[in-house]
Amino acid sequence: MLRLQGINAVIAVLVAFVVLHLVFVPEQHSIRTTFSTLLGGTSFLLMTWSVVLATRLEIFEEMFGGLDRMYQVHRVAGTFTAVFALVHFFSIPKELPAGVDPVLNSTFPSAQIGMAAMVLLVIGLFVALNRKISYSRWRNPHKVMAFVYILVIGHFMNAPGIFFEQFSAAGILLIVAGLIGMIALVYTMFGMNKRTAKHFTIEAVNSLERATEVVLKPVGDMLKFKPGQFAFVEIQGKDWSEPHPFTIASAPDEDRLRFTMKVLGDWTRKVREELQPGGEVVVRGPYGRFDASKTSSKRQVWIAGGIGLTPFLSKLRAMDEEDNREVHFAYAARNKEEAIFIEELEAIATDRHNITIYPLFSDEGDFARIDVAKQKLPDPLTDYEYFICGPKPMVEGLMKDLKKEGVKRKAIHVEAFEFR
Structure with missing residues (x-):
């Protein structure tokens, strides 16, 4: 769940800029200039x-409620960045203010730099929001945003004083933000991958029904993680260029790292058909806050749809005999053949009195729905805390229906596993 701590931090920075900008308005500012520069500064802060x-630092995961939520905010902030930048561009006075040296302005052309940044920003936003463009084609062009950010800094640092006073309160805030942003940019481009990388070799590639299990052996230290977390998997070698996020299916105390990947597209199909033991893999992470052990509630309902099983598989494999949570686990699949690891799940439930498994097969007319939950759960829906992972329509439908039944939003936990 998205945490307000992170959102409040974003709002606080924006409000601070707005207040400083409006309280200390230069006397020579027109209303139009004040409004336009306000939008420009807000766009830059977003x-x-x-x-x-984009640094994926743990402190921000804690503030926003996980990397998946951070990327949601990242995407929304990027969208409003472009919107505010467009309005700023069309509302800013186009003529040079009185007293500005035209020769100096042509040497450091703020307007032209800003126009180039805006065009690239709008193109980047279109590419980012166009779901028809594949992840592999989107990933590298998206890196151009680093160059756009540098252009934006160059734009306002070279702007005439009437538009940007470097030593005003609002100007100092923007300069400090730019310094922080540049440090973050350098870290993301040159430090993040090196710091978080763990090296593995492929020990086994196991074909399952419409899925593939990849078992990795650590080359050095084992990746430390919590059940329910995910990591970025980057297979080394030709034509394995981009990393992909997958939930870790193994337990934290295992000496191997296991990922179960549903065959959904070209990359996962290539994993199934071409990946061989002995290859090298770099894993970066872990990320995520889909943790069912930290909640105060001991009565939990887990709902998995298809490959959404993997975080729960890690949780079940990690549970010890002293864990006294009452877990009702609904596992929805098309049929028993597609219900991967169903035998292992049933064996765990047999050994543990506090775990109940509910296989739901759509071919037999059983679905992950609230009316089904009412029939199977021994107590009212409001007595439980919910953890849901699966296809987006299923997750959104269950959340909507649970709220209608009186379940509080803070009692519903989902993994928003999208990074575009």
Whole structure:
């Protein structure tokens, strides 16, 4: 769940800029100039937040409620960055203010730099929001946003004083934000991958029904993680260029790292057909806050749809005999053949008195729905805390229906596993 701590931090920075900008307005400012520069500064601060969140630092995961939520904020901030930048561009006075040296302005052309940044920003936003463009084609062009950020800093640092007073309160805030953003940008481009990388070799590639299990052996230290977390998997070698996020299916105390990947597209199909034991893999992480052990509630309902099983598989494999949570686990699949690891789940439930498994097969007319939950759960829906992972329509439908039944939003936990 998205945490207000992070949102409040974003709002606080924006409010501070707005107040400083409006309280200390230069006397020579027109209303139009004040309004336009306000939008420009707000756009830059939102872009800075996007850059900072791209560092994937743990402190921001804690503030926003997980990397998945950070990327949601990153995407929304990027969208409003472009919108505010467009309005800023069309509302800013186009003529040079009185007293500005035209020769100096042509040497450091703030307007032209700003126009180039805006065009690239709008193109980048279109590419980012166009779901028809594949992840592999989107990933590298998206890196151009780093160059755009540098252009934006160059734009306002070279702007005439009437538009940007460097030593005003609002100007100092923007300069400090720019310094923080540049540090974050350098770290993201040159430090993040090196710091978080763990090296593995492929020990086994196991074909399952419409899925593939990849078992990795650590080369050095084992990746430390919590059940329910995910990591970015980058297979080394030709034509394995981009990393992909997958939930870790193994337990934290295992000496191997296991990922179960549903065959959904070209990359996962290539994993199934071409990946061989002995290859090298770099894993970066862990990330996520989909943790069922930290909640105060001992009565929990877990709902998995298809490959959404994997975080719960890690949780079940990690549970010890002293864990006294009452867990009702609904596992929805098309049929028993597609219900991967169903035998292992049933064996765990047999050994543990506090775990109940509910297989739901759509071919037999059983679905992950609230009316089904009412029939199977021994107590009212409001007595439980819910953890849901699966296809987006299923997750959104269950959340909507649970709220209608009186279940509080804070009692519903989902993994928003999207990074575009």
